[in-house]
Amino acid sequence: MAFGKLYGLPDNPRTISILVAAKSNGLDLELVKTEADSNAEFNRSAEYAKLSPLGKVPAFEGENGFALSEAIAIAVYVTSQNEKTTLLGKTKQDYASILRWLSYANSELLPRFGGWYRPLMGKDPYNKKNVEETSKAALKNIGVLEKHLTANTFIVGERITLADFFTAALLTRAFATVLDKNWRSNNPAVTRWFTTVINQPPFKAVVENPVLIEQAIQYTPPKKEDKPKKEQPKEEKPAEPKPEKPKHPLEALGKPKLALDEWKRFYSNEDTRSAAMPWFWEHFDPEEWSLWRVQFKYNNELKLTFMANNLIGGFQTRLEASRKYIFGAHSVYGVNYDCLTRGVYMIRGQEHLPAFDVAPDWESYDFTKLDPVKDRKEIEDMWAWDTSVFIDGKEYPWVDGHVFK
Ligand SMILES: N[C@@H](CCC(=O)N[C@@H](CS)C(=O)NCC(=O)O)C(=O)O
Numbered sequence: 001m002a003f004g005k006l007y008g009l010p011d012n013p014r015t016i017s018i019l020v021a022a023k024s025n026g027l028d029l030e031l032v033k034t035e036a037d038s039n040a041e042f043n044r045s046a047e048y049a050k051l052s053p054l055g056k057v058p059a060f061e062g063e064n065g066f067a068l069s070e071a072i073a074i075a076v077y078v079t080s081q082n083e084k085t086t087l088l089g090k091t092k093q094d095y096a097s098i099l100r101w102l103s104y105a106n107s108e109l110l111p112r113f114g115g116w117y118r119p120l121m122g123k124d125p126y127n128k129k130n131v132e133e134t135s136k137a138a139l140k141n142i143g144v145l146e147k148h149l150t151a152n153t154f155i156v157g158e159r160i161t162l163a164d165f166f167t168a169a170l171l172t173r174a175f176a177t178v179l180d181k182n183w184r185s186n187n188p189a190v191t192r193w194f195t196t197v198i199n200q201p202p203f204k205a206v207v208e209n210p211v212l213i214e215q216a217i218q219y220t221p222p223k224k225e226d227k228p229k230k231e232q233p234k235e236e237k238p239a240e241p242k243p244e245k246p247k248h249p250l251e252a253l254g255k256p257k258l259a260l261d262e263w264k265r266f267y268s269n270e271d272t273r274s275a276a277m278p279w280f281w282e283h284f285d286p287e288e289w290s291l292w293r294v295q296f297k298y299n300n301e302l303k304l305t306f307m308a309n310n311l312i313g314g315f316q317t318r319l320e321a322s323r324k325y326i327f328g329a330h331s332v333y334g335v336n337y338d339c340l341t342r343g344v345y346m347i348r349g350q351e352h353l354p355a356f357d358v359a360p361d362w363e364s365y366d367f368t369k370l371d372p373v374k375d376r377k378e379i380e381d382m383w384a385w386d387t388s389v390f391i392d393g394k395e396y397p398w399v400d401g402h403v404f405k
Contacts, residue, residue: 003027003081004062006074007034007051011305011399013110014071015058016206017169021075021162024202025082033386033398034059041268072102072166079162087162097156101163109145110170112138117177120217122310131219135178142171142179142190149189160200168197169207176211176304176336184212211304211336249354250325256288256348264327264405272384284372290350291370291379294330298364299340308332308341309400316404318359322347323404325355329382331401333389340396342389344370344382345404 003022006029008015015031022029034042038055042048052059052069060068060077068074076099079087089095115134119126145167148155155163171179175194184191197203198210263280270276302308312330319326330343347355352367370379381387388397 001028001063002030003078004060004066005030005032006058006060007032007048008058009033009036009400010397011173012036012057013170013173014106016172017071017166018058018060018074018078019206020165020169020203021078021087023205024087024165024200025079025085027078027081029060029078072099072106075102075162075166086159087165089156089161094156094161098161098163101155102166104141104144105163105167105170108141109138109167109174112141113171113174113178117173117217120219121177121306122313123306126219126221128219138174138178142174142187146187146190149193154193160197164193164197165200165203168194168203172198172207172210176213178213178216180213180216183216209336209338248321248325250322250348253288253349257285258283258288260324260327260348267327267383267403268405273380273386277380277383281372281376284346286372289346289348290352291372291375292345292347292352293366293368293370293375293378293382294328294343294345294356295366295368296341296364297366302332302339302341304336305332305334305339305399308339309402312341312343312402315359315361315365316402318361319356319404321358322355325349326404328404329385329401330404331382331385332399333396334399335397338396339399340389340391342382343401344379 006015006018006022008018008031010016010019010031010033019029019031034040034048034057036057037043040055043052043055043057048055048059051061051067054069056069058069058071058074060066060074062068068077076088079085089098112134115124116131116138118124119131145155154160155167171194179187195212198207263283266279267276270279296302296308296311302311309332312332316328316330325348326345328343328345330341330345332339332341334340345355349355352369353362356362356365356367372379381389385398385401388395390396
């Protein structure tokens with residue numbers, strides 16, 4: 001039986017730190033996939049507030065009902081379940097030093113690095129000055145660790161402790177995005193320590209293939225549309241009537257019985273499996289709408305899962321002109337360097353092109369029409385975001401996704 005439930009995401013650094021601590025004690029934790037977004041519906045629910053009053057992740061709920069938020073507290077609680085653990089040090093001074101470094105990683109490293117890479121990953125808005133300032137602060141703060149590890153093999157004492165597992169976990173995203181080859185060659189102590197820690201069996205069991213990026217990711221500004229030049233009005237000519245905005249071809253199909261906005265609201269506000277899907281099947285009319293599996297053609301070119309997720313985000317942004325005619329959920333499955341994207345969309349009408357060709361990159365995707373009866377499970381799985389995808393018997397766990405609504 002699992003020792004308890006952990007609310008978080010498999011690629012979230014604070015979540016990883018606790019999963020590794022649990023693994024190192026042979027404790028089973030059931031991961032309840034919960035977005036790192038305190039504004040998400042579930043995170044704001046009264047039920048989740050009992051575990052995490054601010055709606056953040058990670059949060060813990062023991063089999064015995066004990067609830068805990070705050071990553072450090074959860075990590076210490078999970079680790080201390082083993083009376084004989086060496087991960088909390090030998091002496092009171094060791095223990096206090098471990099807490100010092102847990103706190104350092106949690107409040108001096110992770111927030112600075114997050115402020116640097118999150119805008120580059122497209123997770124937060126980009127502001128050049130802020131990113132530059134926070135990257136400087138991050139580098140200064142990790143410099144303290146570099147100095148410490150130049151004189152010490154591990155963070156506290158002569159062997160691995162929770163401080164090592166926790167700090168390395170909190171740095172996984174920094175190494176995957178900004179602590180590139182050049183930085184690593186100038187910071188050999190942190191690099192040596194990080195590669196040692198991520199190769200320990202409990203760490204490997206949680207993060208199978210940690211990424212060490214070759215070259216730091218860069219901000220790529222969204223492409224600006226060229227504005228058509230304003231023509232100078234000619235004096236003599238009477239003003240020409242404004243050309244009518246071209247109509248979307250799907251407008252010709254008229255008003256459907258299933259109002260898309262209503263379904264989108266239902267999907268956003270209700271539990272997908274127990275409430276939204278039954279409502280959907282009751283109202284779905286295959287004469288009005290069709291369902292499509294959408295897959296990226298070049299999955300072998302996908303590298304990091306967050307990049308694949310950004311790709312989906314970009315595709316959906318470019319579908320804007322068809323927003324009145326499309327609903328869909330599209331996700332990344334797998335792990336870094338072995339991932340794929342897949343989604344199921346509902347579109348007005350029976351042909352995919354009028355809905356999707358508003359996105360200039362539509363040709364990079366395969367579109368397969370689904371049968372609302374035979375493919376019902378696939379449709380529900382894709383919209384519920386709670387199951388893996390299996391290809392040739394191999395499991396690709398759900399990682400992240402975007403809903404077009
Ligand atoms: N002090 C908390 C911070 C938790 C936290 O900020 N979690 C982030 C993800 S790592 C989160 O849920 N952010 C979502 C939000 O703030 O909306 C801890 O140490 O656990």
